[in-house]
């Protein structure tokens with residue numbers, strides 16, 4: 001029986017959001033964003049453990065009184081960059097996770113993940129030799145900008161996908177990949193990039209637009225509308 005652990009990198013400053021508090025604590029449907037993100041993992045009986053990775057000087061977590069499940073643990077091990085936070089979190093879990101256990105890394109800033117998308121990823125990859133990630137095929141035409149923010153040229157977009165999270169790899173392989181990236185001082189902007197540097201080819205599993213990463217202020221209204229629509233659909237179902 002495969003074992004799945006979740007790591008939630010939540011040690012970012014949210015600078016592109018420009019908010020007073022880090023974006024993972026901004027209210028969404030009346031609760032902090034990170035609490036919305038945690039819900040899908042807390043309610044899944046397929047997930048064995050959840051590790052939330054905070055910055056050492058995070059003052060918001062305690063103040064926000066985030067509701068967590070019994071299988072959730074907090075680690076104040078945030079790094080300068082996301083990949084370092086994840087590597088630090090993997091280190092905290094050393095000895096508690098078998099090298100062949102699956103680890104799913106999911107951005108605290110992606111509160112739109114559903115149990116359907118989570119189960120799609122687990123079902124597609126639980127027997128995979130490498131692992132993979134949720135992603136969506138690029139739908140827009142891609143432009144390369146010049147220094148004056150004018151179009152330099154159009155990039156070919158065939159076979160281009162936008163990576164989302166969770167990204168799911170076995171503990172041992174992920175530690176090896178992120179340690180190598182750190183040793184080479186190469187910045188892997190997602191776990192898959194570090195895995196690719198080992199010569200592997202992670203599987204792309206179809207995600208959904210709703211699983212967007214909340215990055216800029218305009219993303220908040222979008223994700224709020226998505227979560228409100230979820231509440232309305234649930235209300236109709238239960239009436």
Ligand SMILES: Nc1ccn([C@@H]2O[C@H](COP(=O)(O)OP(=O)(O)OP(=O)(O)O)[C@@H](O)[C@H]2O)c(=O)n1
Pocket residue numbers: 008009010011012013014015016017023024053078079080081082083085107108109110213214215
């Ligand atoms: N040193 C870092 C940087 C980011 N993250 C986390 O990685 C996820 C995705 O990163 P991003 O959207 O870039 O978040 P921030 O780094 O906070 O945003 P910004 O780049 O705008 O500052 C977020 O949940 C963020 O909290 C992290 O744990 N540690």
Ligand SMILES: C[C@](O)(CO)[C@H](O)COP(=O)(O)O
Pocket residue numbers: 082107162163164165189190191213
């Ligand atoms: C991991 C990720 O969400 C996949 O698209 C993305 O790379 C995170 O980038 P960020 O700059 O750390 O938000």
